[in-house]
Amino acid sequence: MTVEKHLEASCLKLALERRHHRVLTDISCSFKPFELTAVVGPNGAGKSSLLQCLAGVLAPTVGHIELNGEAVEQISAAERARRSAYLPQSETPAWSLSSADLVALGLLPWGRPADRERRVAAALQLVDAQQFAHRPVTQLSGGELRRVQLARLLVGEAPLLIADEPTAALDIRHQLQLMQNFRRQADAGKTVVLALHDLSLAARYCDRILLLHDGHLRAQGTPEDVFTPALVGDVYGVSCEFRWRDGVADFVPLDLL
Numbered sequence: 001m002t003v004e005k006h007l008e009a010s011c012l013k014l015a016l017e018r019r020h021h022r023v024l025t026d027i028s029c030s031f032k033p034f035e036l037t038a039v040v041g042p043n044g045a046g047k048s049s050l051l052q053c054l055a056g057v058l059a060p061t062v063g064h065i066e067l068n069g070e071a072v073e074q075i076s077a078a079e080r081a082r083r084s085a086y087l088p089q090s091e092t093p094a095w096s097l098s099s100a101d102l103v104a105l106g107l108l109p110w111g112r113p114a115d116r117e118r119r120v121a122a123a124l125q126l127v128d129a130q131q132f133a134h135r136p137v138t139q140l141s142g143g144e145l146r147r148v149q150l151a152r153l154l155v156g157e158a159p160l161l162i163a164d165e166p167t168a169a170l171d172i173r174h175q176l177q178l179m180q181n182f183r184r185q186a187d188a189g190k191t192v193v194l195a196l197h198d199l200s201l202a203a204r205y206c207d208r209i210l211l212l213h214d215g216h217l218r219a220q221g222t223p224e225d226v227f228t229p230a231l232v233g234d235v236y237g238v239s240c241e242f243r244w245r246d247g248v249a250d251f252v253p254l255d256l257l
């Protein structure tokens, strides 16, 4: 039932006010199929707000969002759910579903597919959470729960995947595994947008970086374009180095400026 296999999401001169404070100003950018984009920036820069606008959770105060050229407000909620999947920064389970049932919620936009169980098992396997399939989500550790929630994001067919700080609660093995999963999703044609604090992971796995500062889009481009000590130092207020070895970026914060 998926409408489109590939999806380009565009933000056109977006501004957002929350409680009468301007938290995003004049943001114009596009997210394309086959691209893995990291939205980075200091605490409060507006990363979650931008992702929430993209996911249709918040309506921008000014400007608008288009999905394959169609204004989001023209698209029904059911249709939007088939076009984009979104994982918020944090989410506490309200009741004790099993992990498998929680993941199956990610398939709801497509009804009850006949191969639902196989898909749920495959998604749990992707994040190394198959052993939790029958455990109530209320009895998982923080990182285990996050992996199950990530399986819910990955189980569907939406061409646009949006995840807010998906690696934050994960140990280093599961961080790498997850970033490899997102890389494969993008290589297969999905449009993937992640808010990340880990600049080394962003540099290593992402095609594009959007650097937000105080609600403004301070820079966008490849990791090499954006991750310069001058720009990152200025935005985060730290002196820093990026060391590149065989395509692996090592971000080293040195001191406060």
Ligand SMILES: Nc1ncnc2c1ncn2[C@@H]1O[C@H](COP(=O)(O)OP(=O)(O)OP(=O)(O)O)[C@@H](O)[C@H]1O
Pocket: 018, 019, 023, 041, 042, 043, 044, 045, 046, 047, 048, 049, 050, 089
């Ligand atoms: N529900 C809300 N109501 C009012 N203001 C909010 C709300 N949520 C966030 N803000 C404000 O909007 C601004 C951007 O917040 P946002 O959560 O988008 O930042 P962020 O870059 O994701 O930060 P972090 O790295 O800390 O998660 C901040 O100034 C924040 O205080």
